[in-house]
Amino acid sequence: MADAITPRNQDYSQWYVDVVRAAGLAEYSPVRGSMIIPPNGYALWENMQRALDGMFKATGHRNAYFPLFIPQSFLAREAEHVEGFAKECAVVTHYRLKTEDGELIVDPDAKLEEPLIVRPTSETIIWDAYSRWIQSWRDLPILINQWANVVRWEMRTRLFLRTSEFLWQEGHTAHATEQEAIEEARRMLDVYTTFAEEWMAMPVTRGPKTASERFPGAVDTFTIEAMMQDGKALQAGTSHFLGQNFAKAFDCTFTNQNNEQEHVWATSWGVTTRLVGALVMTHGDDQGLILPPRLAPMQAVVVPIYRANKPDDKAAVLDTVATIRRELEVAGVRVHVDAREEQRPGWKFNEYEVQGVPLRLAVGPRDVQNGTVELARRDRDGKESVPLDTLADTVTSLLDEIQRGLFQQARDRRDSRTTKVDSYDAFKEAVEDGFVLAHWDGTPETEARIKEETKATIRCIPFDRDDEQGEDMLTGQPSEGRVLFARAY
Amino acid sequence: MADAITPRNQDYSQWYVDVVRAAGLAEYSPVRGSMIIPPNGYALWENMQRALDGMFKATGHRNAYFPLFIPQSFLAREAEHVEGFAKECAVVTHYRLKTEDGELIVDPDAKLEEPLIVRPTSETIIWDAYSRWIQSWRDLPILINQWANVVRWEMRTRLFLRTSEFLWQEGHTAHATEQEAIEEARRMLDVYTTFAEEWMAMPVTRGPKTASERFPGAVDTFTIEAMMQDGKALQAGTSHFLGQNFAKAFDCTFTNQNNEQEHVWATSWGVTTRLVGALVMTHGDDQGLILPPRLAPMQAVVVPIYRANKPDDKAAVLDTVATIRRELEVAGVRVHVDAREEQRPGWKFNEYEVQGVPLRLAVGPRDVQNGTVELARRDRDGKESVPLDTLADTVTSLLDEIQRGLFQQARDRRDSRTTKVDSYDAFKEAVEDGFVLAHWDGTPETEARIKEETKATIRCIPFDRDDEQGEDMLTGQPSEGRVLFARAY
Numbered sequence: 001m002a003d004a005i006t007p008r009n010q011d012y013s014q015w016y017v018d019v020v021r022a023a024g025l026a027e028y029s030p031v032r033g034s035m036i037i038p039p040n041g042y043a044l045w046e047n048m049q050r051a052l053d054g055m056f057k058a059t060g061h062r063n064a065y066f067p068l069f070i071p072q073s074f075l076a077r078e079a080e081h082v083e084g085f086a087k088e089c090a091v092v093t094h095y096r097l098k099t100e101d102g103e104l105i106v107d108p109d110a111k112l113e114e115p116l117i118v119r120p121t122s123e124t125i126i127w128d129a130y131s132r133w134i135q136s137w138r139d140l141p142i143l144i145n146q147w148a149n150v151v152r153w154e155m156r157t158r159l160f161l162r163t164s165e166f167l168w169q170e171g172h173t174a175h176a177t178e179q180e181a182i183e184e185a186r187r188m189l190d191v192y193t194t195f196a197e198e199w200m201a202m203p204v205t206r207g208p209k210t211a212s213e214r215f216p217g218a219v220d221t222f223t224i225e226a227m228m229q230d231g232k233a234l235q236a237g238t239s240h241f242l243g244q245n246f247a248k249a250f251d252c253t254f255t256n257q258n259n260e261q262e263h264v265w266a267t268s269w270g271v272t273t274r275l276v277g278a279l280v281m282t283h284g285d286d287q288g289l290i291l292p293p294r295l296a297p298m299q300a301v302v303v304p305i306y307r308a309n310k311p312d313d314k315a316a317v318l319d320t321v322a323t324i325r326r327e328l329e330v331a332g333v334r335v336h337v338d339a340r341e342e343q344r345p346g347w348k349f350n351e352y353e354v355q356g357v358p359l360r361l362a363v364g365p366r367d368v369q370n371g372t373v374e375l376a377r378r379d380r381d382g383k384e385s386v387p388l389d390t391l392a393d394t395v396t397s398l399l400d401e402i403q404r405g406l407f408q409q410a411r412d413r414r415d416s417r418t419t420k421v422d423s424y425d426a427f428k429e430a431v432e433d434g435f436v437l438a439h440w441d442g443t444p445e446t447e448a449r450i451k452e453e454t455k456a457t458i459r460c461i462p463f464d465r466d467d468e469q470g471e472d473m474l475t476g477q478p479s480e481g482r483v484l485f486a487r488a489y
Numbered sequence: 490m491a492d493a494i495t496p497r498n499q500d501y502s503q504w505y506v507d508v509v510r511a512a513g514l515a516e517y518s519p520v521r522g523s524m525i526i527p528p529n530g531y532a533l534w535e536n537m538q539r540a541l542d543g544m545f546k547a548t549g550h551r552n553a554y555f556p557l558f559i560p561q562s563f564l565a566r567e568a569e570h571v572e573g574f575a576k577e578c579a580v581v582t583h584y585r586l587k588t589e590d591g592e593l594i595v596d597p598d599a600k601l602e603e604p605l606i607v608r609p610t611s612e613t614i615i616w617d618a619y620s621r622w623i624q625s626w627r628d629l630p631i632l633i634n635q636w637a638n639v640v641r642w643e644m645r646t647r648l649f650l651r652t653s654e655f656l657w658q659e660g661h662t663a664h665a666t667e668q669e670a671i672e673e674a675r676r677m678l679d680v681y682t683t684f685a686e687e688w689m690a691m692p693v694t695r696g697p698k699t700a701s702e703r704f705p706g707a708v709d710t711f712t713i714e715a716m717m718q719d720g721k722a723l724q725a726g727t728s729h730f731l732g733q734n735f736a737k738a739f740d741c742t743f744t745n746q747n748n749e750q751e752h753v754w755a756t757s758w759g760v761t762t763r764l765v766g767a768l769v770m771t772h773g774d775d776q777g778l779i780l781p782p783r784l785a786p787m788q789a790v791v792v793p794i795y796r797a798n799k800p801d802d803k804a805a806v807l808d809t810v811a812t813i814r815r816e817l818e819v820a821g822v823r824v825h826v827d828a829r830e831e832q833r834p835g836w837k838f839n840e841y842e843v844q845g846v847p848l849r850l851a852v853g854p855r856d857v858q859n860g861t862v863e864l865a866r867r868d869r870d871g872k873e874s875v876p877l878d879t880l881a882d883t884v885t886s887l888l889d890e891i892q893r894g895l896f897q898q899a900r901d902r903r904d905s906r907t908t909k910v911d912s913y914d915a916f917k918e919a920v921e922d923g924f925v926l927a928h929w930d931g932t933p934e935t936e937a938r939i940k941e942e943t944k945a946t947i948r949c950i951p952f953d954r955d956d957e958q959g960e961d962m963l964t965g966q967p968s969e970g971r972v973l974f975a976r977a978y
Binding site: 027029030031034035036037038039041042043045046062063064065066067068069070071072073074075076082086087088089090091092093094095096097098099104106115116117118125128129138144148149151153165167342 | 518519520523524525526527528530531532534535551552553554555556557558559560561562563564565571575576577578579580581582583584585586587588593595604605606607614617618627633637638640642654656831
């Protein structure tokens, strides 16, 4: 506990790792590329799940579960899909171990006829099922989501942002018309936007990906892109219009209302545990994590303060603390009382600061006498004494204020570090610091060259970009409008 | 839809499969031994999760997540554990596919140095982490639960009851003393009992397993055993006191309050998606599923009835239905209105009957005139007309009554089919029909012989058995009390 956190301006990457570890969000496991998510990190993910799951259900989706293992032949059915995932598949080839000469080995007699792939994503196994489930237009739409673990073998990993196994949700929907599927893909991008901005307090830029950045097998990929404190972009969620690609690969047709056979239209969409990393890198500071109140597992922590040799003080303080807890709970605040005697208040203050708890309340004998509470906000320095009798109101309005303030701060940062440039030299300089809006000629060749030379990629073609003709900064070819470039996680 | 359900007395196994399929709870996937859980089945599992998760948190546990993959060498550390699981492991040996001569193959150059096992259970990977997390008595207890998928390769599968991949929760706790760990294991068995009896309306018999039926690596395994309608037992949840076995295997020690080094004491406990199967086989009938109201995703369904050519009737009926929905929702009832016009009321009645919805309400023009609603209970035949103005009270009290009635019925069945016997001949006869309480000499040899000859196993040594000395029915050796025998799923 209380290991030093490297300052951000010294080494941003190390700062990130330090905060994730010190706040108990995640740690590496002995399994290469896989992480452990301890209770603090998982509680945050649970809150994210609850909020998202509610929004998915409110838009008509139901949860289901499909197998972890995908037959190798299924992957091969959609050409771009297999191309995209074959190089990072964990492959199950045997179903038994045995002991030989006192050593545990893979039993060579238990080799599978067909290897099984640990799902990197579930389009194939799900569209195989949909091809059995769907016969008529009456069976459509199918609006299903799955909360699951997936595996994409990674050589270079980073906690939450890039791990071989990660947790996510994947929505998979089936529709009778192209229009309806596109609307669904856009609707879910809206859901992700609402979640990112209103829950995570993380502003995002929305739009389609370029062809080279699309999900393997998609006709169109829509993304939300957030800016981290180091100016890099983080893809925070994607929603794909899959056209009829998977329906064709799995022969999934339906009888439409004119009694004709058609292939079904599809979408898929997902967000992952990398959102936890995004949260850290959007709001954290050199003292540790800062959590937006709507997602914080603990919104307020109360620390009673008294001397062990003053039993009357202790009784009075604990009594007041119990009242505070009750009143905050009634007001709907997720409050935690830390009355452990084996740890000192200063140690506790530090712990909850590192963990990013939005509000810290301390109550000592003098507070009890004065009818006050000492209150400290995690999002700014200092502390103040506030009246006990209006505490619940104070706390709930401060939590709202902090939530709004964090979003505002993140949006101001993003806006101030987003630059419009018209020359490649200016581009190279600006991309060191943040997002860049520049004209692009629409070709994958130019895109690839810029990536090669600057490590910057086109994050998206913003929906809300200005209607502005221009010229590609490199080739001088005509451009329909600016696209968003950045280096990315 | 509406495929015929085989009557129970004709073929109980087929009846089970028919109900599971017709109610949309699960289906086999193309991956051998793995199942798909469609929305109806998953909604039931979500309700089970929510109830259990609340009870886990109320007893001080927090959720976390540990890796899916376990290094092969970890499994080997605890001798009994590897012995118990080696024969049913899915083994990941490669991390890449490639295309060769136009065919997708496992890339032989991407072989892992050490094979990875898809977790059959997580004691090893978790105790490896605990050995890093625990130094002092101050770090104890650790009370962690994980919701996850696990894989145990099965040659003979049955939906929910025995599948290669299944969903479950696994609690893993670490304690400073033996006493505290035993209390934890017992406490979680109590939680499972409460869940089985008060939520699933499924009575259970509790007690330790015999040595031969223990979890591999446990010092003691406690179980809850339920009787299915065919008289067979189903192990519905287990809680293990693991002693210091895993702490020793993973060198997990702590400094106690006397500044001495000790190995940590452990428990683990779990329930799985097989509980969905248990629910089907406890309450279902020849018409389909019957759901206990506390777990039913839909507690009441409302079907409006009118003729398409009578718009006034339609308006009046839909208006009344909207009022009913509102009032039931306010009363906390999970209500669903099925106003689809493309399906006829009779078809809907059948669908919700198969799905086991506890209450069905139908509203037609005459009901609107009379201020009544037609109400049918899933747990008994017939229907009645009830007043609209007290409907919410009627519904909530009926839901309670159904919940209690299902439990009572299941308990009566179990009690009437539990027999005390004192001779092996009587045992052989009685075990055809249900549970048998008989004396046993305590040896694994006698236990094995009975299993071999009758397919009956000792389900548990009931906590609440009578204090009664006796003689083993086979060997005549002294017995400390009766144990519970049954054939089991």
